[in-house]
Amino acid sequence: MLRERAASALTAALARGGAGGYAALMEREATVAEQAARAARLSAVENGLCFGRIDHAPDHGGDTLYIGRIGIRDDDHESLLVDWRAPAARPFYSATPVSPDGLVRRRHLHMRDRAVTGVDDKVFDLDGLSDSDRRTLVGEAALLAGLRRGRTGRMRDIVATIQTEQDRVIRSDLAGVLVVQGGPGTGKTVAALHRAAYLLYTHRAVLERRGVLVVGPNPAFLRYIGEVLPSLGETDVVLRTVGELFPGVAATAQDPPETAVVKGSLRMTALVEAAVADRQRVPGEPGGTGPGSALVVAADGMRLRVPAAVCRSVRDRARALPLPHNMARKLVVNRLLEALARDQARQLDRPADEADLRYTAQALWQEEPVRRAIDGLWPHLTPQELVGRLLADRAVLERVGARAGLTESERAALHRPAGGPWTVGDVPLLDEAAELLGADNSADLAAERADRRRRADEERYAQGVLEYTGLFEDGLMAADTLAERQRGAAPAATTAERAAADREWAYGHVIVDEAQELSEMAWRVVMRRVPTRSLTVVGDTAQTGSPAGARSWSGMLGRYANRRLREQRLLVNYRTPAPIMAVAADVLAEAAPGERAPESVRAGGDPPRAVRVADTDLPARLPKLVAEELAAIGEGRVAVIAPPDRHTEVAALLPAAAADAGPGALDAAVAVLTPGASKGLEFDSVVVVDPVGVAASSAAGGRDLYVALTRATRRLTVVHEGPLPPMLRRLREEPA
Numbered sequence: 001m002l003r004e005r006a007a008s009a010l011t012a013a014l015a016r017g018g019a020g021g022y023a024a025l026m027e028r029e030a031t032v033a034e035q036a037a038r039a040a041r042l043s044a045v046e047n048g049l050c051f052g053r054i055d056h057a058p059d060h061g062g063d064t065l066y067i068g069r070i071g072i073r074d075d076d077h078e079s080l081l082v083d084w085r086a087p088a089a090r091p092f093y094s095a096t097p098v099s100p101d102g103l104v105r106r107r108h109l110h111m112r113d114r115a116v117t118g119v120d121d122k123v124f125d126l127d128g129l130s131d132s133d134r135r136t137l138v139g140e141a142a143l144l145a146g147l148r149r150g151r152t153g154r155m156r157d158i159v160a161t162i163q164t165e166q167d168r169v170i171r172s173d174l175a176g177v178l179v180v181q182g183g184p185g186t187g188k189t190v191a192a193l194h195r196a197a198y199l200l201y202t203h204r205a206v207l208e209r210r211g212v213l214v215v216g217p218n219p220a221f222l223r224y225i226g227e228v229l230p231s232l233g234e235t236d237v238v239l240r241t242v243g244e245l246f247p248g249v250a251a252t253a254q255d256p257p258e259t260a261v262v263k264g265s266l267r268m269t270a271l272v273e274a275a276v277a278d279r280q281r282v283p284g285e286p287g288g289t290g291p292g293s294a295l296v297v298a299a300d301g302m303r304l305r306v307p308a309a310v311c312r313s314v315r316d317r318a319r320a321l322p323l324p325h326n327m328a329r330k331l332v333v334n335r336l337l338e339a340l341a342r343d344q345a346r347q348l349d350r351p352a353d354e355a356d357l358r359y360t361a362q363a364l365w366q367e368e369p370v371r372r373a374i375d376g377l378w379p380h381l382t383p384q385e386l387v388g389r390l391l392a393d394r395a396v397l398e399r400v401g402a403r404a405g406l407t408e409s410e411r412a413a414l415h416r417p418a419g420g421p422w423t424v425g426d427v428p429l430l431d432e433a434a435e436l437l438g439a440d441n442s443a444d445l446a447a448e449r450a451d452r453r454r455r456a457d458e459e460r461y462a463q464g465v466l467e468y469t470g471l472f473e474d475g476l477m478a479a480d481t482l483a484e485r486q487r488g489a490a491p492a493a494t495t496a497e498r499a500a501a502d503r504e505w506a507y508g509h510v511i512v513d514e515a516q517e518l519s520e521m522a523w524r525v526v527m528r529r530v531p532t533r534s535l536t537v538v539g540d541t542a543q544t545g546s547p548a549g550a551r552s553w554s555g556m557l558g559r560y561a562n563r564r565l566r567e568q569r570l571l572v573n574y575r576t577p578a579p580i581m582a583v584a585a586d587v588l589a590e591a592a593p594g595e596r597a598p599e600s601v602r603a604g605g606d607p608p609r610a611v612r613v614a615d616t617d618l619p620a621r622l623p624k625l626v627a628e629e630l631a632a633i634g635e636g637r638v639a640v641i642a643p644p645d646r647h648t649e650v651a652a653l654l655p656a657a658a659a660d661a662g663p664g665a666l667d668a669a670v671a672v673l674t675p676g677a678s679k680g681l682e683f684d685s686v687v688v689v690d691p692v693g694v695a696a697s698s699a700a701g702g703r704d705l706y707v708a709l710t711r712a713t714r715r716l717t718v719v720h721e722g723p724l725p726p727m728l729r730r731l732r733e734e735p736a
């Protein structure tokens, strides 16, 4: 009914047309926007709209509340459905037999479309409490029913079955850095996304303006999680990989491990600094052109000269300015033009009158050779130009790298041919360069000032309209949004769109997933996007695959957060059945003896198996094994995970499978992936090909094997050509 009402209000508002002057148009626009947003919100959350009910004890008011994806009130403003993020809904998630939070009963409603198909009750009985009750899962039957469902290739929300330890993560304070450490399948990703929805609901005023950024490991992963937030009623969130954090660059290529280590190190800040300094030259310095003792330019039929010592003092003064390179260039240009003008006056034997000098300097700036000569000493630079040249020009890399204290082998690791694609590891270098270079933005600033004045006028007007229509009081639309909708025919950019396009945007909150993979340099990029240091960092140091990634959270983040760093641990695995997890735990014990694998909530399931094939038999056996898996799981999805250097070979054996790591991998029944590309994803059945090859593929290969094994929600097959390594001894070996 509400949807129908929103839809007909929308139609009525649109039908009103544009007549009636500016105020009427504004009012119509406001109504259209409000009703369209409401209709979209109601459609997105319709599936399983109401999923719970709580009954309070008589001494806690004795009332009954229904919990849903969004809050709904009737015409008399009585609450029909409480939004799951509202404080009143909290006991639904936090009540346990030890502390029932004023409840006598919690009920989970199982829905299909609009019909209730079952209920699952938890009655809180304080008597007869046992130790194991303390760890009782919230709504166990509802949870297990949810976990058994087949995988669709998209993550689903878990509002109905959020567990107490996850609820603590979701409702944790906005301020400071919250680290959520947990093993595979403990719900880190899903809890972090629910946290985004919770924070947007609870701190809407701050976060709607500044936006929330979610950083994930690759585009497929972002697509995988992309549907969770809309289903929770939130769309204004920017999803990005680290390779996309620098606007205008979309890096997906990865560096080889030895290069990734160097590029991820904080010493790159010194390298980029040295690269900028290297472009601020005085005549005669290496890399420069022309004779060593002076800047010499042919202009106006004369040879004008500025001694190197003068150029040096100009450079020193420009460097001493608290300005980035491109801004400080103005001083260099002015001083050198003045020096050239003086030389011209001297050569013509004219007195150096200030006004004349200024005039001559301006005239000289129009001469191409003069510009070129000054550019040679202090050019205007873009980050792309600076970093591109640095990495592709061996001589520059040698000179600048040595100055920044890099060893010969580190310098060699950084070198790459000109014109290659940007890598994910280049993005922090570009961002660093952008900070040091700044933009020559005087024209932009003037335009911005004019624009701000115009906007303020329009907003004042829109505010009047909102007050007049009553929309303002209901908080349904802000004056700036309404004013923006009025500007031009193009739809106004949302906060998310504006934020994504602006390198210097300061987000209200940033969530980083698979955060163990970020290098020291990548963290600098992330931290620049959130000066308030309000972050949720989720990851698992046991799964770190990148050689430049985190081994400990305090080691990686202490310098940004120190006392404001707090850690929550998730200990229960909701994805991988216990028999598969036991195999994975053995691998972890070998690969990372200090780390602990999580406990599985799901017992039983099909026993994981090992299948030995002769070296030459893989082409014949693998397609059959995959077909068997597809038949065993019915509607679900299979991942074949192979070592990076065998990915192409294995993909060729399964021509119908999706073989690239792009978002398309999520829609196919079978995907062939490397362990790295499978991170964060899950599949009903996983077939790991060549476990020894996976473990040996890099220094973190053992951890990669652990990641691969823990992607399975139901079945696991390990295909091996040589003897089964001892760490996989729990697998049931199937006769060949």
Ligand SMILES: Nc1ncnc2c1ncn2[C@@H]1O[C@H](COP(=O)(O)OP(=O)(O)OP(=O)(O)O)[C@@H](O)[C@H]1O
Pocket: 143, 146, 147, 156, 158, 161, 162, 163, 166, 182, 183, 184, 185, 186, 187, 188, 189, 190, 191, 540, 574, 575, 679, 680, 681, 682, 710
């Ligand atoms: N409370 C819950 N109710 C229902 N399903 C849940 C719950 N918690 C987690 N899950 C499910 O468990 C699976 C694993 O969750 P998620 O991907 O968030 O784990 P993760 O900790 O990020 O794992 P990894 O480190 O392996 O990427 C998902 O399918 C998720 O929906």
